[in-house]
Amino acid sequence: MIQSKALFLDRDGVINIDDGYVYKIDEFKFISGIFDFALKFRKAGYKIFVITNQSGIARGYYTVEDFRKVTSFMEKEFLKRGVTISKTYFCPCLPPEECLCRKPNPYMLLQARDEFQIDLENSIFVGDKSSDIEAGNRAGVKSFLFKNSSDFEFILDNSLL
Numbered sequence: 001m002i003q004s005k006a007l008f009l010d011r012d013g014v015i016n017i018d019d020g021y022v023y024k025i026d027e028f029k030f031i032s033g034i035f036d037f038a039l040k041f042r043k044a045g046y047k048i049f050v051i052t053n054q055s056g057i058a059r060g061y062y063t064v065e066d067f068r069k070v071t072s073f074m075e076k077e078f079l080k081r082g083v084t085i086s087k088t089y090f091c092p093c094l095p096p097e098e099c100l101c102r103k104p105n106p107y108m109l110l111q112a113r114d115e116f117q118i119d120l121e122n123s124i125f126v127g128d129k130s131s132d133i134e135a136g137n138r139a140g141v142k143s144f145l146f147k148n149s150s151d152f153e154f155i156l157d158n159s160l161l
C-alpha cells in the first residue's frame with residue numbers, strides 16, 4: 001500500500017487568530033505565514049488536514065452548517081494559493097461528554113490515517129495547545145507547539161522536508 005505523509009493543522013490559533021468560537025467568514029483572520037508554510041509541505045508531497053475541536057457547536061453558539069460554510073471559505077482561500085486541504089476533521093462535542101473524537105484523543109488523526117492511507121510516523125502536527133500535542137503524540141505523529149508566526153520557520157527547519 002502506498003502511504004502519504006501528512007501535515008495536520010489545528011485550526012484556531014494556527015490557521016486563524018483564535019478570538020474564541022470563530023464561525024463567521026468576516027471574522028476569520030488568517031495567521032500571517034500560514035499559506036506559505038502549508039504550500040511548502042504540499043510541494044514536498046504532504047497531504048494537508050485540519051484537525052479541530054469545535055465545541056461551539058454543542059454549546060449552541062453556531063451550527064454544523066455555519067461551521068461548514070466557514071470551512072468551505074477557509075479551504076478555498078488555501079486552494080487559491082495552491083494548497084489543497086484534503087479534509088477538515090472536526091469534533092462538535094462538549095468537553096465533559098468524553099467523546100471519542102475530541103482532542104487530546106487521537107481519533108481524528110487515526111480517521112485520516114484510515115481514510116487517506118497516511119504514514120503517521122512521518123507526519124507532522126502543529127497545534128497551539130497541550131491537547132494538540134497530546135493527540136499528536138498518541139497518534140505517533142511528530143508534534144509542534146505553535147505560539148506565533150516565527151515558529152513556522154522553526155518547524156520547517158525541523159521537519160526534514
Ligand SMILES: [Mg+2]
Nearest residue numbers: 010012013128
Ligand atoms: Mg487551537
